[in-house]
Amino acid sequence: MADLTDPFGRRIEYLRVSVTDRCDLRCTYCMPKGFDGFEEPEDWLTFEELERVVAAFTRVGVRRVRLTGGEPLVRKDLPELVARLGALPGIEDLSLSTNAVRLARMAEPLKRAGIHRVNVSLDSLDPGRFAGVTGGGRLEKVLAGLEAARRVGLEPVKLNMVVMRGVNEDEVPAMVEFCLEHGYTLRLIETMPVGATGQAATSHYVDLQEVRARLAERYELVPAVMSGGGPARYVQVAGTDLKIGFITPLSQHFCETCNRVRLSVDGGLFLCLGQNDAIELRPLLRAGASDGDLDEALRGAIALKPERHEFREHPCQVVRFMSATGG
Ligand code: SAM
Ligand code: SF4
Numbered sequence: 067m068a069d070l071t072d073p074f075g076r077r078i079e080y081l082r083v084s085v086t087d088r089c090d091l092r093c094t095y096c097m098p099k100g101f102d103g104f105e106e107p108e109d110w111l112t113f114e115e116l117e118r119v120v121a122a123f124t125r126v127g128v129r130r131v132r133l134t135g136g137e138p139l140v141r142k143d144l145p146e147l148v149a150r151l152g153a154l155p156g157i158e159d160l161s162l163s164t165n166a167v168r169l170a171r172m173a174e175p176l177k178r179a180g181i182h183r184v185n186v187s188l189d190s191l192d193p194g195r196f197a198g199v200t201g202g203g204r205l206e207k208v209l210a211g212l213e214a215a216r217r218v219g220l221e222p223v224k225l226n227m228v229v230m231r232g233v234n235e236d237e238v239p240a241m242v243e244f245c246l247e248h249g250y251t252l253r254l255i256e257t258m259p260v261g262a263t264g265q266a267a268t269s270h271y272v273d274l275q276e277v278r279a280r281l282a283e284r285y286e287l288v289p290a291v292m293s294g295g296g297p298a299r300y301v302q303v304a305g306t307d308l309k310i311g312f313i314t315p316l317s318q319h320f321c322e323t324c325n326r327v328r329l330s331v332d333g334g335l336f337l338c339l340g341q342n343d344a345i346e347l348r349p350l351l352r353a354g355a356s357d358g359d360l361d362e363a364l365r366g367a368i369a370l371k372p373e374r375h376e377f378r379e380h381p382c383q384v385v386r387f388m389s390a391t392g393g
Contacts, residue, residue, distance in 0.1 A: 092201025152180025169211025
């Protein structure tokens with residue numbers, strides 16, 4: 067089987083595809099209020115182009131693909147894209163990251179089209195706070211989306227909670243109980259200084275080592291592994307099925323095991339979440355590149371993957387938004 071290994075010996079087998087940079091929410095740490103620097107629709111990769119790029123990645127060894135954004139459910143006809151990508155030989159895991167606002171309606175068609183599982187962003191279980199963090203989002207829609215995901219079997223459902231000092235830090239135990247009750251996996255995330263939200267994000271930064279220590283006073287936590295866990299380090303609450311993942315880009319580097327690259331909606335191939343360099347695939351695609359040219363471009367790009375991010379040394383160095391490359 068072909069594989070793609072970078073100069074630091076990391077095998078690249080996971081691709082995150084941003085299918086849109088638009089979103090129906092405005093999370094404070096992700097998209098600044100009033101942000102309007104979106105890509106033009108004519109620059110979005112079409113479904114045909116996305117299918118070509120993902121097919122090229124599968125030829126060089128990628129096995130797992132996640133659709134993200136922006137909010138992927140706002141891209142028109144998403145189930146059609148899912149069906150096309152799901153039909154590519156070599157894809158073993160096709161997943162989706164979503165805010166779940168539109169998931170109640172979309173879960174069933176997405177499951178039918180070939181999505182295996184979903185990660186859902188949820189930072190608060192309090193409707194007022196949720197609205198505050200998301201720029202007016204309605205919690206009940208997300209809860210209905212989560213229910214629908216479980217009902218149609220988009221499992222395991224993982225909840226992503228960005229833990230923020232003075233905002234929702236006190237809700238971690240409530241989120242643990244919610245996940246215990248519903249059978250969801252919980253992933254706690256440190257805020258990352260990305261884009262113009264960088265300053266806002268860092269001012270609420272919480273070191274998740276502290277959060278973990280506080281949880282360990284309430285629950286017996288044992289180390290655990292989770293397939294497809296990515297950079298999260300997992301523990302399990304003893305005597306239950308609940309796994310809790312900690313995603314700690316700042317307090318604990320996870321670059322040495324980084325196995326992923328990211329495609330932006332306009333065809334930029336980003337090699338590191340914490341660096342700005344991208345290889346532009348759209349011009350190649352639109353200039354009639356052959357499959358062989360594309361494979362060559364991907365191999366050349368991976369040879370440039372940086373060793374590590376520099377969030378600590380150069381916070382706010384990354385000028386794009388998380389919504390452009392999908393987190
Ligand atoms: N809209 C979808 C969602 O919210 O799940 C998918 C895209 S969103 C950019 C992907 C993930 O990035 C979410 O879990 C979100 O919480 C996370 N994220 C965005 N900005 C972040 C930041 N500054 N620090 C940490 N996580 C961030
Ligand atoms: Fe939208 Fe997701 Fe960013 Fe929130 S985190 S603004 S839901 S893209």
